[in-house]
Amino acid sequence: MRLIRGLHNIRPSARGGVATIGNFDGVHRGHQAMLQRLRDRAAEFGGPSTVISFEPHPREFFSPEEAPGRLTPLRDKVAILARLGCDQLLCLPFNRKLASLDAEAFIGRVLVDGLGIRHLIVGDDFRFGRGRCGDFQVLAQAGAVSGFSVEDTPTVDDAGGRVSSTRIREALSRGDLAVAERLLGRPYVLSGRVINGDRIGRDLGFPTANIALPRRPAMEGIVVVDVRLPDGEIRPGVASLGTRPTVNGTRPLLEVYLLDWSGNLYGLHLQVALRHWLRGQEHYPDLNALKQQIARDVENSRAWLAARQQTAGHSVISDF
Structure with a gap:
């Protein structure tokens, strides 16, 4: 798997594929379902499967003292994504410049000019851009103009509710490693x-x-x-x-x-x-x-x- 650190390191061979965006902390079963969809769509469109993520986690940037503990540092995340068959990880440095981009600017610089994506997959609660102003509708409208399609994916649930990084942290905080393992899938x-x-x-x-x-x-x-x-x-x-x-x-x-x-x-x-x-x-x-x-x-x-x-x-x- 190729690790791309920043937009300036994107090569022509990394463009024209299918992408998804998120922090993917833990790369848990919910993330894994989305990544399976990513690989399937990349095979259909004939381009690379790209995971777009951020370093540090945005919450660590805005509120470092209040940010939750990490489930997977970057090195481990890269290794897990590689095992799951993703083609590349675009790791964007989360700083004031990136945080200041509104939804339209993020779409233009990252998705269109940077990666030239053909298809985008997001979670059903995905928000992005300055003030979290961007959502699925904004992406769909931009895609219609710029030539990429967008789909959302439902959350993955189990008997205890939604599979999420928050639930995993809660399980770990009380020492329940069995529940954490079930939600992580490992x-x-x-x-x-x-x-x-x-x-x-x-x-x-x-x-x-x-x-x-x-x-x-x-x-x-x-x-x-x-x-x-x-x-x-x-x-x-x-x-x-x-x-x-x-x-x-x-x-x-x-x-x-x-x-x-x-x-x-x-x-x-x-x-x-x-x-x-x-x-x-x-x-x-x-x-x-x-x-x-x-x-x-x-x-x-x-x-x-x-x-x-x-x-x-x-x-x-x-x-x-």
Whole structure:
């Protein structure tokens, strides 16, 4: 899949296809239904399938302190879209210049002059342009003039209601990883490169692989995880996700302790699938109390993994 960063990097081969627009945070089952429609229409029209998205998320630009935690950072979103068979992602930098465009200017610069689209697919509640003034009707009218057609797609529902990024965040905030996985259509995964830490885990007897998170995650707590190593091997573990209140941490960090494993992970890129929520973050009076709790977390993780193995017939589930 081709990643196009900004309108100035659009090549002639990227034009003349079918596009859809959105943040696609999580690339959940609702998004996946739209992307399937995108691929089908691109095959009919004979051009590339293009996902148009923004970086950062508009809500992060306008209200960074109030913006919800990300489900998928850009790198993970690119990987998921590639697996789903999309031809290209046009990533537009969301800044004051883009935010100032009204609906007509956005259509002209991005859809017509930039991509030269032949067909556009949007969600049934799609809004765009300065003040969110653009909608399906505006797009249809512009398309009639500029030579592209427009269709909307219905929302995807399940027994709990509409499949949405908001519902997934709500499920994660209460530690309900099963519901999040059902809505995503896959496990909730965080990924990143292992950095040097302060070695507190090693001193406590539980050395961890530390992954800095660029933005506040959608959930916090202690979680049983599966970890995919760069060579493809998947190992079980237990992870702490949050700001480490006992050691006065401030930045969000993912700390992963691999069970029954030893080796050097520094500098490697790991994928961490969150499988089962154990408990929330807590503040402990001293490091000894923290060490005792970590030992209990490891024991509880082993118990859950053993139950999974008995149920599923294998120790590691690799569907991520």
